Amino acid sequence: MAAPALYSKFARVWIPDAVEVWRSAELTKDYSPGDAALQLQLEDGSELEYKLNPKDNTLPPLRNPDILVGENDLTALSYLHEPAVLHNLRVRFIDSKLIYTYCGIILVAINPYESLPIYGEDIISAYSGQNMGDMDPHIFAVAEEAYKQMARDERNQSIIVSGESGAGKTVSAKYAMRYFATVSGSSTEASVEERILASSPIMEAIGNAKTTRNDNSSRFGKYIEIGFDRKYHIIGANMRTYLLEKSRVVFQASEERNYHIFYQLCASTHLPEFKALQLGSTDEFHYTNQGTSPIIDEVDDAQEMQTTRRAFSLLGIHEIQQLDLFRILAAILHLGNVEVTGRGSGNCSVSTENCHLTVFCELMMVSCESMAHWLCHKKLKTATETLNKPLAKTEAVDGRDALAKHIYARLFNWIVSQINKALRSSSVQHSFIGVLDIYGFETFEINSFEQFCINYANEKLQQQFNLHVFKLEQEEYMKEQIPWTLIDFYDNQPCINLIEAKMGVLDLLDEECMMPKGSDGSWAQKLYNTHLKKSAHFDKPRMSNKAFIIHHFADRVEYQCEGFLEKNKDTVNEEQINVLKSSKFAFLLELFQDEENAPGPTGTVASGRTKMPRVGQSLRDHKKSVGLQFRNSLNLLMDTLNATTPHYVRCIKPNDHKSPLMMDPSRAAQQLRACGVLETVRISAAGFPSRWTYQEFFIRYRVLMKQKDVLSDKKLTCQNVLEQLIQDSDKYKFGKTKIFFRAGQVAYLEKLRADKLRAACVQIQKTIRCWLSRKKYLRLRRATITIQRYVRGQQARTLCKSLRRTKAAVVIQKYQRMCAARRLYQRKRAATVLLQRLLRGHTARLRYRQLRYEQKVVVVQRWVRSWLARLRYRRTLQALVYLQCCARRMLARRELKKLKIEARSVEHYKKLNVGMENKIMQLQRKVDDQHKENRELLERLIVVESSSVSELEKLHSQLEALQGVEEDARHLGDQVSTLEEELGLTREELERNRKMVEELNEKNNLLKSEKDDLNNLIKEQGQQITDKLQKAHQELIEHLQTDLNEERTRYQKLLTEHLKLEELHADLISEREAAAHMSKPGHVRTDSAYSSNESQYTHCSEFTGSEVSLQGQEEELQGAVDVGLLLKLQRRVAELEQEKLNLQSEWDSREEQLQQDHAKELEECRRTLIAERDYEAQKRQELESDNKRLKKDLNDLRVSLSLGKGSGRASPGAPAYNVLLEQLSSITEELEVRKEEVLLLRTQLVNLEAFKYKEAASEGDSGDTSRSPTLDLHELNEDGELYMVYEGLKETNRLLESQLQTERQDHAEELQALRAQLQALREERDQQQELLTNTLKLPQDGRVHTALQHEISRLTRHNVDLMEQMDKQDKTIRKLKKQLKMYMKKVEESDQIQIDQPILDNKASEALSSVSIIRKERHCQGMLECRKEDESKLLRALITDLKPRGVAVSLIPGLPAYILFMCLRHADYTNNDQQVCTLLNSSINSIKNVLKKKGDDFETASFWLANTCRLLHCLKQYSGEEAFTKHNTPQQNEQCLLNFDLAEYRQVLSDLIIQIYQQLIKCMESILQPMIVAGMLEQETIPVVLGLKPTGLRKRTSSFPEESSYTLDSILKQLESFHSTLLQHGNDTDLVKQVVKQQFYFICAVTLNSLLLRKDMCSWSKGLQIRYNVSQLEEWLMDKGIQVGGVREMLEPLIQATKLLQVNKKTEEDAKAIATMCTALTATQIVKILNLYTPVNEFEERVSVSCMKSVQALLKDRQESPQLLMDSKTVFPITFPFNPSHVALENIQIPASLNINFLTRL
Secondary structure (H helix, E strand, O other): OOHHHHOOOOOEEEEEEOOOEEEEEEEOOOOOOOOOEEEEEEOOOOEEEEEOOOOOOOOOOEOOOHHHOOOOEHHHOOOOOHHHHHHHHHHHHHHOOOOEEEEOOEEEEEOOOOOOOOOOHHHHHHHOOOOOOOOOOOHHHHHHHHHHHHHHHOOOEEEEEEEOOOOOHHHHHHHHHHHHHHHHOEOOOOOHHHHHHHHHHHHHHHHEEOOOOOOOEEOOEEEEEEEEOOOOOEEEEEEEEEOEEOHHHHOOOOOOOOEHHHHHHHHOOOOHHHHHHOOOOHHHOOOOOOOOOOOOOOOOHHHHHHHHHHHHHHOOOOHHHHHHHHHHHHHHHHHHOOOOEOOOOOOOEOOOOOHHHHHHHHHHOOOHHHHHHHHOEEEEEOOOOEEEEEOOHHHHHHHHHHHHHHHHHHHHHHHHHHHHHHHOOOOOOOEEEEEEEEEOOOOOOOEOHHHHHHHHHHHHHHHHHHHHHHHHHHHHHHHOOOOOOOOOOOOOHHHHHHHHOOOOHHHHHHHHHHOOOOOHHHHHHHHHHHHOOOOOOEEOOOOOOOEEEEEOOOOEEEEEOOOHHHHHHOOOOHHHHHHHHOOOOHHHHHHHHHOOOOOOOOOOOEEOOEEOOOOOOOHHHHOOOHHHHHHHHHHHHHHHHHOOEEEEEEEEOOOOOOOOOOOOHHHHHHHHHHHOHHHHHHHHHHOOOEEEEHHHHHHHOHHHOOHHHOOOOHHHHHHHHHHHHOOOHHHEEEOOOEEEEOOOHHHHHHHHHHHHHHHHHHHHHHHHHHHHHHHHHHHHHHHHHHHHHHHHHHHHHHHHHHHHHHHHHHHHHHHHHHHHHHHHHHHHHHHHHHHHHHHHHHHHHHHHHHHHHHHHHHHHHHHHHHHHHHHHHHHHHHHHHHHHHHHHHHHHHHHHHHHHHHHHOHHHHHHHHHOHHHHHHHHHHHHHHHHHHHHHHHHHHHHHHHHHHHHHHHHHHHHHHHHHOHHHHHOOHHHHHHHHHHHHHHHHHHHHHHHHHHHHHHHHHHHHHHHHHHHHHHHHHHHHHHHHHHHHHHHHHHHHHHHHHHHHHHHHHHHHHHHHHHHHHHHHHHHHHHHHHHHOOOOOOOOOOOOOOOOOOOOOHHHHOHHHHHHHHOOOOOOOOOHHHHHHHHHHHHHHHHHHHHHHHHHHHHHHHHHHHHHHHHHHHHHHHHHHHHHHHHHHHHHHHHHHHHHHHHHHHHHHHHHOOOOOOOOOOOHHHHHHHHHHHHHHHHHHHHHHHHHHHHHHHHHHHHHHHHHHHHHHHHOOHHHOHHHHHHHHOOOOHHHHHHHHHHHHHHHHHHHHHHHHHHHHHHHHHHHHHHHHHHHHHHHHHHHHHHHHOOOHHHHHHHHHHHHHHHHHHHHHHHHHHHHHHHHHHHHHHHHHHHHHHHHHHHHHHHHHOOOOOHHHHHHHHHHHHHHHHHOOOOOEEOOHHHHHHHHHHHHHOOOHHHHHHHOOOOHHHHHHHHHHHHHHHOOOHHHHHHHHHHHHHHHHHHHHHOOOOHHHHHHHHHHHHHHHHHHHHOOOOHHHHOOOOHHHHHOOOOOOOOHHHHHHHHHHHHHHHHHHHHHHHHHHHHHHHHHHHHOOOOOOOOOOOOOOOOOOOOOOOOOOOOOHHHHHHHHHHHHHHHHHOOOOHHHHHHHHHHHHHHHHHHHHHHHHOOHHHOOHHHHHHHHHHHHHHHHHHHHHOOOOOOOHHHHHHHHHHHHHHHOOOOOHHHHHHHHHHOOOOOHHHHHHHHHHOOOOOOOOOOOOHHHHHHHHHHHOOOOOOOOOOOOOOOOOOOOOOOOOOOOOHHHOOOOHHHOOOOOEEO
16 A cells, blocks of 8 residues: 555654654644645644745654553554654653653663652562563663573673663663562672672762752663573673773762762761861852752762772672771862962962972972872973972862872772772673663764764664664574565664774874974864865864764764863873872772782773773883873773673663653753664564464454355465555565564554444444334334223223213102102101100100209218318328428438448448349338338228228218207308318328329339349440450450461561571581582581581580581682681571570570480480399289189188078178178278289389499499499399398488488478468458459449449459369369370280289290280371381381372372371380481471472472371371360270370471471462463453554564463463372362462462563453453362452452452543552552553553542552562461371281281281
8 A cells, every 4th residue: 555545544653753753743634646735634633734845845744543642662563663653652651650661672761850659569570570671661671682592592681771871871770780680699609799788889879970950860881791601690790890980089060969979978077087087068168069959859969978888798898998088088188278379480389388288298298298209290201301390280180189189080980990899700700681770862062082082982773783783683583484585774884983083082192192392272283184085984174173963873962172182192291190100008009009019800990981991000001191091991892792691781761850750842852863763663664563463353353254265274364355455576485484564554554454443333333223223213103002902992981971960860850759758757756756755855855953952962062071070080191291201310310320331341342242133132121111112001991991981871861960969060150160160171182192102102112223223234344254255265266266376477487488598508517518618629528517418406506516517617618619708608507596595595495405305315224124024923922822822812711601501692791791791891801902012012113223324334434343333232142132122221211311302392382382472461451452442433323334344354354264273173173184095005904914814834924925925016096117127118108209199099199107106106105206307307307308309299298288288187186185086986086196295396396387388388379370370361362353453563582492481271270180180199078179279379370470561461452361260260269169268369469459450540530439449559559550451452541640640549548568569478367276096006908019928917
């Protein structure tokens, strides 16, 4: 397709702009060839007519589609040109905050001017082992590529870091070196990495300074070679420096500083060691105050000084040398303040009394007069004589400054040489990686000799870069068999020839310097005459005759000739140097002595900013011009780089204001041109920049193919399709594996694809809209028919209703008329009845009134009479009640007084403290009493009512009597009124009585309510206390569980560190042995302090001695191993050992005590063996006599029974019964006596054996038979009876003394315990008194509550004490039970022997004794006897030579563990502690050796993990402890260990299990590591979801050959293999779940970390595929039934990441949904994923800026780690719960294939 066809309407182009360099615009009209202008619309909406150049009619560059913006590799863009590169960098830097971008083989690094969290250890681990194109661009990716290419190609590598000042070169180089130090490690020297990194602060202090562009600008170039051995571990380094800017020592421009070291020195003048330097503020010195900017923001010079001094110390520069170094620096500052006075030529002078000159001379230890003289004079040598010429003032000042520069240069070289000495290694260097940190292309308003040298060096580097890029392009084309055509690229060889060729700029400069009267002007004229109009790269300014212009590859630069000659000569007054050489300052003499004798290590060149002379260069070399020296050193550097594989890092400074994450387009474009990035783009664009594999092309552009075009051969399919789509065959080429496209062709294919998809979308929309319309029509038609049906039905129902209403109206009329007639009749009838009723009612009412009047008269009479009676009764009752109240009040007051006294007493509170039940009972009694009183009052009321009835009867009689005198009562009206008043009073009295009864009832109810409230209060308080206790208990459990997990994690980490240190120790020993073998081939001696067969846990002191052994080996290994390694290893061993000793101090003491106890028990066992044999013989004799006596007794019993046969059954009083009782009692007494005799006899035999043992020992020690107690014994008595008696008495006395001493100790302990108990009771009494005092001060309610609380707390403490005592007693009981079982078993065995053994001769007794032994063995089943000489064969057969696969298939799980435990049981049964220790220690060490040899085999680790766990469970199950034996069968409980407590060995086995588990996890991770990214991220699990991203991404060259691609099925199969292997070997279910949980965490961590570092994986379609992959893992978990227990939760971060890729990311509601959904991701991870999100298709949209800001605002309050990546190395703490075995030991069958027939089953 022709290029003009792409300039259609809506196409976007780039047009030049003065401010933004390039601006984006959109075509509003199609372009036709021949048009003079383009009609454009800018992004702000304004219209623009862009006129084309009429000469060449060049069209503006096209803009890439939005989906290509933000690519990792600039060469992957479809349109390759400057605006596309600049825009891509700006989008990545500003929008996505990505500072690294690839441009072919270049890594472009933009300085962000702020700290970014992308350089941590987790990032290093993520990039380690990855191919360069698989991860996002990073300096670590370049370092990893260099490291892997060095290992693959065995070729040295170089990383060239360049850029202008402030672009971040030094930081990039520092991170590259940090990566090498972290990834490679050190083989022999643990401090090499630290020393390499420690050189940075030193070089920054002496070589960096503040400039207007950078606060920490490197004013020199350096090339650091990091050396590696054959295993590619760092062994050393070497540094070469270039172009130190010496002129900065004596001059600084405005807003700039001198080197940092001067300001650090002045900031530390308060230190006592710097008092002698007589320094002050930096404003006081001429060499530090010229820039007027002595302070750098956020930099503390004093603190930096401490960092510099620590770095000096780390690199081996002693404190004395440091002080001497600072002394010279201070002298330089004082030299700058030396004033030169005088006018004119030859009249200057320096006063010897100048204070600064005096200080300078004192510090340098030189003559003040000589220095003052030669500062103002110089020596001229002629053919006949030597003259002293006075200097002018300016010449003297220049000489003074030249001396200062020269001294600083010498000091700089010396420091570099010392650093190289510290970094140098004695090992042979196999390869190296060089890191070149060198200045970039520079151009200023005034450019001098320094800029000329810098740009000359960049010209050379650019030439080397161009050739390398050209070579790589050629190799790629030849590899794919593409026809190679020469690409025209910029060759800067003519410019280099202009500078360095014969009669070039440098050659003419050296020639002019040799002229006696040479000047800058004459040199300029020579340049004009030689090169002007003869070289295209040389030009002359129009307005100057002392300047020249050189056209460099980056820009044209104008250089001022002034100062070129002087800087090129770099002259120093030799007499001044001689004065310094006459100094008594040893350090100064060392500097200038090196100048004459020693060759320099750095090869550096010194100048104003020129390459410094090498340390110790000869005088002849020193007189070489600076330009010549720099040219030679540059040629050496280029030779070095050409001999290595280069890797390029171009650092870009985004703006001159040091603003974070801001880019100035003009400055960025200028640097891109200067650093060669655009040249790389141009070379790539000139060929075929876009490259696709056939598979990627087929998947992406499948939509452009017809069904008939799709063939089985995808390569042929792609060729046929391309021939149809692109007519010009020159626009693409077919390689072996890839299709090569020219620039713009991919964009054209994308346009075709987008048009096809857009047409397909239109077709789909048309079909869907048709379907929706028809569906809507059918729905309306059905609705219309339905409405019609309902309307017609409604009309029919209305007609029917009308007919029914008409008929109903007729019926209603009929009945209505009938009702009217009936109503009229009923009305008339009702009126008649009403009249009759009213008349009859009137008559009745008249009669009723008469009767009522008569009745009321009778009632009045009755009430008057009753009132008079009640009045008399009430007065009497009131008097009685008053008397009772007075008496009761007096009694109540007395009772109240008693209660108050009682309430104040202690007994009352004790009663209250007894509990609330007493109070409740009292209240109940009060209620009962109140009920009783109420009943009494009711009874009284009844009595009153009865009396009132009698009185009423009397009143009736009186009323009848009064009826006679009724006439008299009428005349007594006054009396009647009085009676009425009394009647009112009576009523009031009744009302009061009623109220009193109500009050009593209320009080009763109140008491009941109080009782109920108290009951409820007690219940609530009890419930609250219970809830609080439960809550506190739960919180305590959770806290303890958390602490336990943390402690377990710390312990396992310490164990891992310990194991690593042991491995390092073993490696060091092996290296020592190898070195000794090399030095002494005839004799190799192993280290006696180390044995692989000894247990590292039972002999902990072995490891402690490693530090001592290392110190002892230091002199022996000095020739083969570097001393720094030993020192570092000693320091690390000491630190880790200190931590371990703190944790195991108690363990060590117990271990030593155990060893001592075992030794004592072994000695006692040896002593008692012979005594027991003698005891058994004597016991047989006693038993024979006992049997005779028993037979006699039996015969007597038979005789007595035969005599009593006639009487039938023996009664209790019968003779036979009495004889039987006598025999039984005598036998019992005899048995007791015999037991006591046996014990006494055993004691005597033991004492006798001890005597014999002592006797043998004395004979062995002394060897003097004349003084042997045996000879004395034979002299006294042949049988030795007297001596035995004497020894027995002594032993008896010792026994009595020991018993007495024991009793005294027990008495003292008991007395101490009683005193402690008494003290505790006193304290409790004081506490109770204090409590009582505090309680009395409280109110009544508070007293009760406080008393309850204190009582509860007291009871709780008491319960805790009781529980502790109970635990102690339980332990004692278990111990005693265990001993009792052992003793009972022995007694039963002895009794069985006594009962079953008949009286036979010696032969018969021997036969029976053998039978009894067999019977005893039958009772001890489940044991295997292993002889001591067979132990090694057993371990070799069970552990060393055993193959897990065969055992797992053919034998029961855990068989080796069962066999080992059965052997341990036999050793325990025979009380052989030595064999127990040997078996356990040897087994543990053998397992460790097997794992060390086959640690990378998952089956081996799984097999021994299962067997070690089973052995640990067996030790617990058969330990006899109740917590473990409750699951056992009775037979298993009988098989528990008898003599030894192996709890300490259980801890050793637990540590071994942790070690095996960690090795298993490490092996599992190494197997899964290469599968995860390929299977979880890269595989297209759902084929062609949306196709690949249309980037045409050119993959980076892989460092290793392509490995077999892994899929998700590979991961699932591997997980299935792991799971089946674990179960097949018999691992516990809980342990398997923990392994699976660790597996899924590792899969999630690796996948998510790779996702966070790969921009191409952050898309909607990729999120869908990852979610599908995760669902497959979840299904696998469900199939295995292990989705619980936190396993599935391990995948939650990855699941949320996939959801984040798929959700909408536009509005604020979407941001809220994201913040709510992503709880398992950190805020840093969420923002990172949103920044990396890249649309794969044009129909997707990027994350909006508003949504991004909303998400960040919602996440800013999260309290979480700022770490970006998950820690994939995290290992969860392992727990292995007790799992008892149901396998019976006696039923285990040992197959013959194990070859352990030497074991004897018991």
